[in-house]
Amino acid sequence: MKTPLTARESAAAPDLSPDSDPTTPSRRGLLRVAGMGALAATAFALSTSTAPAALAAPLGLSKDSEPDDELTVATSVAQLVGWRAKKIDHGTVVRLLGHATPGDGAARLVRYDAKSTATPNGGTVLAPQDLGAAGLGPGRWHTLHTGTADFRWFGIFGADAPTGSTDDALDALVNDPTVSRIEGHTELNFVRRHTYARSDLELDFGGRTITTEGIERNAHDNPFGAVMFFQGTVTDVTQQRTLVETMPDQRDVFEVADSTAFAVGDWWTVQVDPRPGGGRDERELQRLVQVTEVVDAAHVRVNYRNGWELAPGRVLEWRKVVPVEQVHVRNMTFVGAGPYDGPLDGELPDDRELSGSHPVAYEFAVRCDVSDVHGSRTWWPVIMRRWNTFFATERCSVANPPTVFYGGAGYLTQQIYCLHGRVADCRSHNARHLNDLTASAYCLVENCHGDGDDQGGNPFTTHGQYEHDLVFQGNSGLMDIANSGAQWGISAKRITVKQHVASWFTVSTKITDLTLEDVHVVARSTFDQQGSLTVNADGVQMRGCTASFFAVAQRSNLSKRPNVIEDCHFSLPVASVLHQTPVANPVHFVRTSFTGFDGTILRGAGPVTFTDCTFVGSTDEASPAAPALVGSADVTISGGTLTGTGIQLSGVRDQRLTVRGTELSGTTTAGALVSRAAGPGAVQVDLRGATLATSGTTAHVTLTSGADALTAVGTRFSGGRYDLAPATRVLQSGCVEQGVDRTGFPEGDHVLVTDSLAL
Numbered sequence: 001m002k003t004p005l006t007a008r009e010s011a012a013a014p015d016l017s018p019d020s021d022p023t024t025p026s027r028r029g030l031l032r033v034a035g036m037g038a039l040a041a042t043a044f045a046l047s048t049s050t051a052p053a054a055l056a057a058p059l060g061l062s063k064d065s066e067p068d069d070e071l072t073v074a075t076s077v078a079q080l081v082g083w084r085a086k087k088i089d090h091g092t093v094v095r096l097l098g099h100a101t102p103g104d105g106a107a108r109l110v111r112y113d114a115k116s117t118a119t120p121n122g123g124t125v126l127a128p129q130d131l132g133a134a135g136l137g138p139g140r141w142h143t144l145h146t147g148t149a150d151f152r153w154f155g156i157f158g159a160d161a162p163t164g165s166t167d168d169a170l171d172a173l174v175n176d177p178t179v180s181r182i183e184g185h186t187e188l189n190f191v192r193r194h195t196y197a198r199s200d201l202e203l204d205f206g207g208r209t210i211t212t213e214g215i216e217r218n219a220h221d222n223p224f225g226a227v228m229f230f231q232g233t234v235t236d237v238t239q240q241r242t243l244v245e246t247m248p249d250q251r252d253v254f255e256v257a258d259s260t261a262f263a264v265g266d267w268w269t270v271q272v273d274p275r276p277g278g279g280r281d282e283r284e285l286q287r288l289v290q291v292t293e294v295v296d297a298a299h300v301r302v303n304y305r306n307g308w309e310l311a312p313g314r315v316l317e318w319r320k321v322v323p324v325e326q327v328h329v330r331n332m333t334f335v336g337a338g339p340y341d342g343p344l345d346g347e348l349p350d351d352r353e354l355s356g357s358h359p360v361a362y363e364f365a366v367r368c369d370v371s372d373v374h375g376s377r378t379w380w381p382v383i384m385r386r387w388n389t390f391f392a393t394e395r396c397s398v399a400n401p402p403t404v405f406y407g408g409a410g411y412l413t414q415q416i417y418c419l420h421g422r423v424a425d426c427r428s429h430n431a432r433h434l435n436d437l438t439a440s441a442y443c444l445v446e447n448c449h450g451d452g453d454d455q456g457g458n459p460f461t462t463h464g465q466y467e468h469d470l471v472f473q474g475n476s477g478l479m480d481i482a483n484s485g486a487q488w489g490i491s492a493k494r495i496t497v498k499q500h501v502a503s504w505f506t507v508s509t510k511i512t513d514l515t516l517e518d519v520h521v522v523a524r525s526t527f528d529q530q531g532s533l534t535v536n537a538d539g540v541q542m543r544g545c546t547a548s549f550f551a552v553a554q555r556s557n558l559s560k561r562p563n564v565i566e567d568c569h570f571s572l573p574v575a576s577v578l579h580q581t582p583v584a585n586p587v588h589f590v591r592t593s594f595t596g597f598d599g600t601i602l603r604g605a606g607p608v609t610f611t612d613c614t615f616v617g618s619t620d621e622a623s624p625a626a627p628a629l630v631g632s633a634d635v636t637i638s639g640g641t642l643t644g645t646g647i648q649l650s651g652v653r654d655q656r657l658t659v660r661g662t663e664l665s666g667t668t669t670a671g672a673l674v675s676r677a678a679g680p681g682a683v684q685v686d687l688r689g690a691t692l693a694t695s696g697t698t699a700h701v702t703l704t705s706g707a708d709a710l711t712a713v714g715t716r717f718s719g720g721r722y723d724l725a726p727a728t729r730v731l732q733s734g735c736v737e738q739g740v741d742r743t744g745f746p747e748g749d750h751v752l753v754t755d756s757l758a759l
Contacts, residue, residue, distance in 0.1 A: 282488060517544055709729040
C-alpha cells in the first residue's frame with residue numbers, strides 16, 4: 001500500500017500538523033490543490049466512467065505551473081480506507097475519484113481529521129481499516145461538501161443495494177445538519193419508515209424509481225407511516241381561553257389566557273372546542289398559526305383570518321410547537337409495496353394498510369413543498385399533510401392504488417388542518433381522491449385532472465369540517481364538497497370553483513357562499529348518466545355553467561348575498577326536482593336555458609325568479625310535456641320564453657305567479673299553459689305584457705278552484721281558450737285576444753274588463 005502524499009509545506013499554507021488546532025483551519029488549508037492544471041485533469045477523470053491509473057498518484061505539474069501545494073488522489077473508498085491511520089497527517093485532503101471505481105458517481109473531496117471519533121457510516125464518515133470496522137480509535141475521513149450529498153457516496157448504486165443500507169444512508173444524511181440537499185441518481189429501495197424532525201432540507205431523487213420491497217409493517221390506521229415522515233416538535237406549553245366576546249368572521253386577533261407566553265414568530269396550534277350539539281369532530285377552527293403581534297395581555301395577532309364566527313363561551317385551546325420548516329421532496333417515481341390484491345369494497349380488516357407504503361408525510365410543518373412525485377400502487381396518500389401552513393404540491397400524480405373504497409386510502413394528497421397551500425398541475429388515475437382538503441383554509445387547487453373515477457373515487461373533495469376560502473380552477477374530475485358526514489359538520493364557506501369539467505358534482509350540504517363559474521357537468525354512461533349538479537341555496541352564485549340533472553337544495557342559512565344562477569344551461573331529465581322542498585331562501589335564475597322542462601318540480605316555498613330565461617318542454621304537440629309543478633309562494637317570470645311547456649301552481653299554499661313580458665306557446669299534458677293543481681291554497685296569476693299562444697282546446701289559464709284571481713294587463717292571447725271557474729276574480733286591461741274561445745271566461749261584479757280588444 002502506498003502512503004498518501006500530504007501537502008508540501010509553504011509559507012502560504014497553514015500548519016495542519018497533529019499539534020496544531022484543527023478546529024479553526026483556514027479555507028486555504030482545507031482545500032490545498034496542485035494548481036489549475038491538476039484540477040482540470042481531475043475533473044476530466046471524474047467526467048468519464050474510468051480514470052487513468054496515474055491519477056491515483058500525486059498529480060504531475062506542467063513546467064509552467066507554480067503550485068503552492070499538492071492534492072492526493074484515491075481511486076476508491078477501498079484504497080482510501082486501506083491507508084494506515086498513523087501514516088496520514090491531520091488535515092490531509094484527498095480527491096476520491098469514486099466509491100468502487102473512478103467515475104462511478106461517488107467522487108468527492110475528503111479530509112482526514114486525526115482527532116475525530118465520529119461513527120463511521122460508509123459515506124460521509126469513513127475510518128481507516130486498521131482502526132477496525134467500528135473505528136475504535138480516533139481518525140476519520142470526512143467528506144467536504146457545500147451542503148449537497150449523494151446516496152452514491154455510500155456505495156448505493158441501485159435498488160439491489162444491501163437491505164437496509166439505503167435507509168442507513170438516508171438517516172446519516174438527514175441527521176447531518178451540514179447537509180441541506182440530498183440527491184438520488186439511481187433506483188433506490190427502502191425497507192424502513194423514517195421519522196425526522198429537522199428543517200432546511202431538500203431531497204431530490206432525480207426522477208428515479210423508488211421501491212419499498214420488504215418494508216417493515218406499518219401501525220394500524222397510520223397514514224403518517226411513510227418512508228419519510230417529517231414531524232415538528234409539540235411542546236408542553238399550552239393555554240386555554242374561554243372567549244369573553246364574539247370572535248367574528250375574518251378576525252385575525254385572537255384571545256389568549258396570558259400573552260406573555262407568546263412571542264412574535266412563534267408557532268402555535270389553535271383549535272376550538274367541539275361545536276355544541278354537533279358531531280364529535282365538529283370544530284370550526286383547527287390551524288397551525290404564527291404570531292405576528294402581541295396586542296395586549298389577552299390578545300395576539302396571527303397570520304390567519306378566522307373563517308367562522310365563534311360565540312362567547314367557546315374555548316380556544318393553544319399549544320406551542322416547533323415546526324419543521326422548508327423540507328422539500330422532489331422528483332421520484334414511487335411504487336408502493338404489495339400485496340395489491342385484497343377486499344374490493346373497503347371491508348375490515350385489510351392487512352394491506354399495514355404492508356402498503358407511500359413516500360412522504362408532514363405534520364406540524366411550514367413551507368414544505370413536494371414536486372414531481374409520482375406514486376403507483378400506494379396505500380395511504382402519496383403526500384399526507386396535517387397541521388401544515390404555507391405549502392405547495394406541484395406536478396405530482398397517483399395511479400392505480402390497491403383500493404378506492406378503504407377510508408383514507410388511495411389518495412394523491414390529503415391535507416388536514418392546513419393553511420395557505422397550493423396544489424397544481426397534478427393527476428390521478430383510477431384513484432379515490434386526487435385532492436382532499438379537510439378543515440383547511442385559503443388554499444388553491446389548479447390545473448389538476450383525475451380520470452378513471454368510475455369505481456367510487458372522486459378526485460376533488462373536502463370533508464365538510466368547516467373548510468373556508470378554497471379555490472379550484474381549471475380542473476377536471478368528479479367533485480363533492482363538504483360531503484363526508486355529520487360527524488365533521490358537513491359545512492364549508494366561500495368555496496370557488498372555476499373552469500371545471502366533471503360528470504358528477506355535489507355541493508348541496510351546508511356550503512355558504514359557493515361560487516361556480518364555467519363549470520360543466522357532462523353525463524357519462526359509465527358513472528352518472530344524468531350528469532348531476534346539486535347546490536345549496538345559501539349564497540350560491542353560478543355563472544356560465546351547464547349540467548343535465550340540476551337541483552337547488554338548502555341545508556343552511558348564513559349568507560347575506562343572493563342566490564343567483566345566470567347564463568347557465570340545464571338539460572333536465574323528465575320530472576326531475578329543480579327546487580327542493582327545504583328551499584326557503586329566494587333563488588334567481590338569469591338568462592338561463594332549460595331543455596327537458598317536462599314535469600319539472602319546484603317544491604320549495606321560497607321565492608323563485610326567472611329573468612330572460614328560456615324553457616323548452618316538447619316541440620311536438622302530439623306528445624306534449626307536462627307543466628312544471630311549482631310550490632313556491634312567489635314565482636316571477638320576467639322576459640324569456642316557455643315553449644311546449646307551462647307552469648302549474650301546486651296549491652299546497654297560497655301562491656302568486658307573476659309573468660312579465662314572457663312568451664308562452666304550445667300545449668301541455670294539463671291542457672293549459674298556466675294552471676293550478678287541486679291543493680288547498682288560493683292562487684293569484686298576474687300576467688303583464690306577456691304573450692300566450694296556443695290552439696285547439698288548450699287553455700291559456702286554467703283556474704278552477706273558485707278562490708283564485710287572474711290579472712292580465714297589456715297581454716296578448718292567441719288561439720286556445722279560457723278555463724276559469726265562475727267565481728274567479730278577474731281584472732283584464734289593455735289586452736288583445738285573437739281567436740280565443742271565451743266560453744270559460746267568468747262574468748259578474750268580480751270581473752272587470754277594460755280597454756281590451758277581441759279579434
